[in-house]
Amino acid sequence: MLYLGDDWAEDHHDVELVDDHGARLARKRLPEGLEGVTRLHALIAERMPPEWADLDPGEAAAQVRIGIETDRGPWVQALIAAGYQVYAINPMSVARYRERHSTSGAKSDAGDAHVLAEIVRLDHAHHRPVAADSDQAEAMKLVARTHQTLIWDRTRQLLRLRSVLREFFPAALDVVDDLTASDALELLARAPDPARAARLSRSQIAAALRRANRRQVDAKAADLQQRLRGAQLRQPDAVQAAYAAIVTAQVRLIAALNVEVEQLGQVVADHFGRHRDAEHYLSQPGLGVVLSARILGEFGDDPHRFTDAKARKNYAGTSPITRASGTRTIVLARYARNRRLADAVHQWAFCALKGSPGARAYYSALRTRGTGHQAALRQLGNRLVGILHGCLKTNTTYDEATAWAHLQPTS
Missing domain, CATH: 3.30.420.140 (YqgF/RNase H-like domain)
Structure with missing residues (x-):
């Protein structure tokens, strides 16, 4: 050779x-x-x-x-x-x-x-x-990764916006729950500083809430107006004007990212819906279309890539590593891993707590033994990856009783 x-x-x-x-x-x-x-x-x-x-x-x-x-x-x-x-x-x-x-x-x-x-x-x-992945899986991996990157970018911009508001306009953070929401962005674009926020009319606030499909619009508009007009500490006018310009720029970036995330999310869903393994992934508790697409894209669809469930778990970074020397043995989390796949599996484990009684029981048993929240989610994710591998290998969909049969009391 x-x-x-x-x-x-x-x-x-x-x-x-x-x-x-x-x-x-x-x-x-x-x-x-x-x-x-x-x-x-x-x-x-x-x-x-x-x-x-x-x-x-x-x-x-x-x-x-x-x-x-x-x-x-x-x-x-x-x-x-x-x-x-x-x-x-x-x-x-x-x-x-x-x-x-x-x-x-x-x-x-x-x-x-x-x-x-x-x-x-x-x-x-x-x-x-x-891996000998199909062209369809490779295309889905590309769009799913880009979609995830856009969400991470939006989170960075959101944190920057929160930091700026906390420095000169903390009242905005007190009245807005989600800075990525359309009504919050609309109000901040119209009134990016305390002075202009105090001049917002109730009808302007109500109109933004209605466009965001909020409930109890009139009551919420009255409450927001009252809180925005309350007394608060101010920066000097020149400094406040500079902060307002920064807020306006950040709001425009987040609004643009909202549009792109929504549109690319639809592209991800379209690619995933055409894949042969879509049914197996969607049958798993805690997995929706976008999260399934991310995990499928990172694992790929080459049926010979992972020889067993352990190999898939190792690739996902959910299985622990052992360091043994002499009489000392330490079990540690695996930090050298595919960050995108690890993030997706972590979200999957968290969402599965609501969708699967078996997953909830498994997590609760770990917590009862003194395992921390993050470690318990990591172990649950490791178990879920193994279940997914079995479903793909046997070409079957998820079954709650089969997946968690080891938790059932023996007669």
Whole structure:
């Protein structure tokens, strides 16, 4: 076989090709894009062993293992389409493996290409090839990740807005429950400082509440007006004007993000609804369309990617790690993990507490034993990931009695 390490950058790739014995056959710097891929194919073809002559192109390409520090992008897709065995190596693993070759701390792109080639030559069994997910799953992963990123961006802007209001207009935080709500944004856009807020008429406040479909509009409008007109500490006029400009900018950003989150959420739902595994995910307690799409996108739909439930749990980051030395053993949470998947599973565990009596009983039993809230949710998430794996493996939907049969008293 041939083994190739590919250290990629924005505009080029440093590659090194070695044989079964680790002897270097070639080292090149290739440009990004079609020209670079073409030259890579030619480089591999020139170094093919003579015994490959009788193989068809697909069989020959399957004899090449490539290590690269990413699983996305047109370059990786071109390598997979050519039939090569492509391994996406975690950069942390590459950094640790680099120390095996040099303890001085030296680093170079060509050196990393050599390290990647050695990893797929010697340790490929300890790494996963790039998953053979369907195009539909890959597309859903992209939109679900972007949707999640927009929500995180909105949360950052919201926290900034809260910080600004607390410094010069704390009354706004006292009268508004949700700063992302349309009525709150409308009122803040119209009156971004205490002086203008005090001049809001009851009809203006009521109109904003009606457009947000609030109940008991008249009573709420009267209460808001009274509270906004109450006495409060003020900043100097010039400082207040500067703060008001900042609030206006933040409100516009949050309003725009609200629109994009809503529209992209519909795109996520459309992609998820067409997937073959949608029914299995939606049958799980605590999972809605968007959260299911996030989890499915991160797990992928390659049926051979996870050999068992433990492998899926490890990938999700819900299973603990053990550090044992001598007579001391410590069990810790797994922090080196897919952050997006871990966030989604954590939300899933929290939502499942209402939708599943078994999940609630499992969580309560953990809390009774003294387990903290976050740790209990993490263990519940670990259990839910295992249940999901069983449903996907057996092509069945969720069943409450089967999932939590171990909690039922034995006769």
